[in-house]
Amino acid sequence: MKKPLINTVVIIGVGLIGGSFALALKKAALVERVIGIDLDSKNLELALKLGIIDEASNSLVAGLNQANLVFIAVPACSIPDLIKRIISHIPLGCIITDAGSVKSELVNVCESLMPPGIHFVGGHPIAGTEHSGAAAAFATLYHNRRCILTPTATTDQDALNIVTALWQAAGSSVEYMDSLAHDRIFAAVSHLPHMVAFALVHAVDRSAEEEENIMAFSAGGFRDFTRIASSDPLMWRDIALMNREALLDMLDRYSMEFNNLRDRIASSDSDWLEDFFKTSKRLRDGIS
Amino acid sequence: MKKPLINTVVIIGVGLIGGSFALALKKAALVERVIGIDLDSKNLELALKLGIIDEASNSLVAGLNQANLVFIAVPACSIPDLIKRIISHIPLGCIITDAGSVKSELVNVCESLMPPGIHFVGGHPIAGTEHSGAAAAFATLYHNRRCILTPTATTDQDALNIVTALWQAAGSSVEYMDSLAHDRIFAAVSHLPHMVAFALVHAVDRSAEEEENIMAFSAGGFRDFTRIASSDPLMWRDIALMNREALLDMLDRYSMEFNNLRDRIASSDSDWLEDFFKTSKRLRDGIS
Numbered sequence: 001m002k003k004p005l006i007n008t009v010v011i012i013g014v015g016l017i018g019g020s021f022a023l024a025l026k027k028a029a030l031v032e033r034v035i036g037i038d039l040d041s042k043n044l045e046l047a048l049k050l051g052i053i054d055e056a057s058n059s060l061v062a063g064l065n066q067a068n069l070v071f072i073a074v075p076a077c078s079i080p081d082l083i084k085r086i087i088s089h090i091p092l093g094c095i096i097t098d099a100g101s102v103k104s105e106l107v108n109v110c111e112s113l114m115p116p117g118i119h120f121v122g123g124h125p126i127a128g129t130e131h132s133g134a135a136a137a138f139a140t141l142y143h144n145r146r147c148i149l150t151p152t153a154t155t156d157q158d159a160l161n162i163v164t165a166l167w168q169a170a171g172s173s174v175e176y177m178d179s180l181a182h183d184r185i186f187a188a189v190s191h192l193p194h195m196v197a198f199a200l201v202h203a204v205d206r207s208a209e210e211e212e213n214i215m216a217f218s219a220g221g222f223r224d225f226t227r228i229a230s231s232d233p234l235m236w237r238d239i240a241l242m243n244r245e246a247l248l249d250m251l252d253r254y255s256m257e258f259n260n261l262r263d264r265i266a267s268s269d270s271d272w273l274e275d276f277f278k279t280s281k282r283l284r285d286g287i288s
Numbered sequence: 289m290k291k292p293l294i295n296t297v298v299i300i301g302v303g304l305i306g307g308s309f310a311l312a313l314k315k316a317a318l319v320e321r322v323i324g325i326d327l328d329s330k331n332l333e334l335a336l337k338l339g340i341i342d343e344a345s346n347s348l349v350a351g352l353n354q355a356n357l358v359f360i361a362v363p364a365c366s367i368p369d370l371i372k373r374i375i376s377h378i379p380l381g382c383i384i385t386d387a388g389s390v391k392s393e394l395v396n397v398c399e400s401l402m403p404p405g406i407h408f409v410g411g412h413p414i415a416g417t418e419h420s421g422a423a424a425a426f427a428t429l430y431h432n433r434r435c436i437l438t439p440t441a442t443t444d445q446d447a448l449n450i451v452t453a454l455w456q457a458a459g460s461s462v463e464y465m466d467s468l469a470h471d472r473i474f475a476a477v478s479h480l481p482h483m484v485a486f487a488l489v490h491a492v493d494r495s496a497e498e499e500e501n502i503m504a505f506s507a508g509g510f511r512d513f514t515r516i517a518s519s520d521p522l523m524w525r526d527i528a529l530m531n532r533e534a535l536l537d538m539l540d541r542y543s544m545e546f547n548n549l550r551d552r553i554a555s556s557d558s559d560w561l562e563d564f565f566k567t568s569k570r571l572r573d574g575i576s
Contacts (some may be wrong), residue, residue, distance in 0.1 A: 123384050126508065181499065187493045188502050189510040196484055197513070198568040199549050203542035205571045207476045211469065214476050218575050220414065222477040223515060225485070228509060229572040233565035240553045240561050251550045253490035258546075261487050262539045265528045271526050277521035280486040283493045284517040 005030045006166065011069040012037045012060075012082065016129060017099050018073030019137025022052050024170035027139045030198060034061040038134075049136035064089040069097070069162070076100035077238040080109045092117040095159045099125055099233070101186065102243040103150045103179040109140040111154060119159035122150040122179060124186075132232070143171035150179040180246075187246035190253055191239055194245070197229040198236070293318045298355040300325045300348075300370065301337040304417060306361030307425025310340050312458035315427045323351040326422075335422035352377040357385070357450070362389035365526040368397045380405040383447045387413055389474065389523070390531040391438045391467040407447035410438040410467060412474075413460060420520070431459035438467035467536075474498045475534035479527055480542055483535070485517040486524070488501060504544065 009025060011018040014036040016285030022198070037060060038044040044056045047224045063213045064070070064086055072079055074194040078096055089094070096118065100106050106261050107122040114120050127145040129136060147167040164174045177185075208214040240247060297313060299306040302324040313319040324341030325331040332344045345351045352358070352374055360367055364482040366384055378384070384406065388394050402408050415433040417424060435455040439448050452462045456478060465473075492510070496502040528535060552560045 020459070070538075090368065126505075149361070154521055163392070177501070181501065184495075185502050185505050187299050187494050188499070189506045189508070193488060193513045194508055195486060195549060195553075196546070198565055199542060199546040200481060200484060201568045201571045202545045202564070203480070203538070204476045206540065206541060206545070207472075209475070213469065213471050214473050215575065217414075217473050218477045220477070221516060222481055223575050225421055225481045225513070226572050226575075228513060229568045233562055233567070233569050236565045237558060237562045241556055241558060244553060244556065248550070250491070250495065251546075251553070253494060254487060255546070255550070257490045257494070258484070258487040258539075261483060262536070265483075265532060265539070266536055268529055270525060270529060274521060274525045276490070277524045280489045280517045281519070281521050283489045284511075284514050286431070286513075287503065287511050 005169075006068045006183075007032045008035060008061055008063075008066045008068050009033070010035045010037060010070045011053065011073065012070065012086075012143070013073035014038045014053060014134050014137075015073060016132050016136040016141070017127075018071060019047055019052045019134045020126075020127075020139065020141035020212050021071055021073070021099070021170065023137055023139035024142055024203040025166060028169040030166060032153065035067070036114065043134050047137075050134060050137075052134055052137055058085055061089045061108070061123040065091055067091065067094050069095045069166075072096065072098040072100075074233055075238045076102050076242050079106060081111060082111065083113045085115055087115065087118070090118055095121060095156075095162060097123050097163050099123055100242075101190075102183055102239050103148075104183045104246075105242050106108060107150055107179045108150065119156040121155060121159050121165065122151070122152075123167070124148045124182065127172075129175065130230070142167065145172050147174050148177050148182055149174060149176055150182055152179070161172060183243050183246040186251075187243055187250040191243060191247050192250040194228050194231060194236060195212055195240070195251060196254070197226050201226050201229045202250040221261045293450065294356045295320045296323065296351075296354045296356050297321070297507060298325060298351055298358045299341065299361065300331060300374075301360065301361040302326045302341060302422050302425075303361060304420050304424040304429070305413065305415075306359060307335055307338075307340045307362070307422045308415075308427065308429035309387070309413075309458065310335075310429035311425055312430055313454060314339075316457035318454060318457050323355070325351070331422050335425075338422060340422055340425055348374055353379055355379065355382050356382045357454075360384065360388075363522055363526045364390050364394055364530050368401065369393060371398055371401045375406070376402055378406055380557045382409045383409060383444075384409050385409040385451050387411055388530075389478075390471055390527050391436075392471045392534075393468045393530050395438055395440065399440065407444040409443060409447050409451040410440075411451065411455070412436045412438070412470065413455070415460075415533040417422075418518070428459065428510055430455065433460050435460040435462050436465050436470055437462060438465055438470055440467070451471065466487060471531050471534040472537075473522070475531055475538040479531060479535050480538040482516050482519060482524060484542070485514050489514050489517045520571045
């Protein structure tokens, strides 16, 4: 029988992300025991009942002194304070890793909180569904998905190898990336589009106060286009706060394009508009 | 046997929209004969071969003198010039209707070009696919879709009733709407989102010149979100030109929301951001 790679994994935040990670490790027989910690005791009970975790702990500290690996799957802004509260209970040699969707500032803070002999590895699995909570977790969430790890000059190589192996066992393709590059890339392809969608929903709602039929016609393409505006507000608040610099840079680049387009519409610049829309189509069709 | 409602329908522009309208009328046995006119002679041959039209005409004028109804399905900006070229060949009593996705300015111009005894009815079927040309046409494109007609004080009631009956026979639910209200509504729920998507694709492409991995990560949510940026550039040029006033008003409302969001991110206003994203989610989830 294959020996589990990790004896005790502690999952903090047993929702879609944390719960699916636990199920994937269990399925791969890479973990002996999973302890779950969650502020929501009903969610924790459910996770136990569903076999996502082997033991539940309502206290942040209980169970941590046996942890070989701690997986933190809570909103990004909460992670530094959480680490401050648990770090004195973490045994030497333990690995702490996370699933936060912003990395640069977060990784810097987390690394600064690690005492010698406890290893932090920043991670961002590119996976999710529109559902949340332990009930939404499933073992194959990370299959054929990418997981980005953001090692730094001080990252422990053995810890990085272990976290890499766990994500690979969960079915993901692991990529290493500089944390600043990560944040710039996701500011462009994810955070900016979300901000645009949030603003768009507000603007259309304001207009609907004046033009009664607007909402009746919003059921078509508008609904599909703005689906991402329905994402978790607290997660997006944290992303906006923790990826501020890269996000502001992208917001301003986008504003330049948008304002230019606005002015060309105002001046009825037919040739420019045709060219701009043709280029848009070519660029969009070029995305594999 | 049920008598056809219309003897001769002339379709100008036998693509997805014009071709599907012809097929739907034939299927409903509401038309005796369909004549197709198209600048693209290969497309016209195909339409004949596929049974979409009964006769093909490479000339704009041929066939028009027998028309009882002319359906214009060409880009909106081309419609006024097209009408100027054909109007002297249209027999008295004929109805001219269109499928342009902007209405106010277009309907005003078209009505001003009608001699006494020829009746214009502005229309906008809310239907389409990502494909174009006669090959893409099918008889059920308009099934369970809405078709907006924009009658004015001078619209002939009998002509309006006939055009209504044809769209209903094609499977659509017909709604009458003031043409200015139409343009304001579609500026909000369709034209603004398209402009946003066009600008977004440009902004991300500019950033990709500096950050090589951006396009590699654009295959996920970004691709779905920007699908509408792949729409027909010429159609969107015409919409931007012909719905300028209502569109500029919406672009500016949206900019206010977006710039406000940008400033709150810059000042790390956590409570405001949480509230803004929560409201976005509530508004978006409220769309049926």
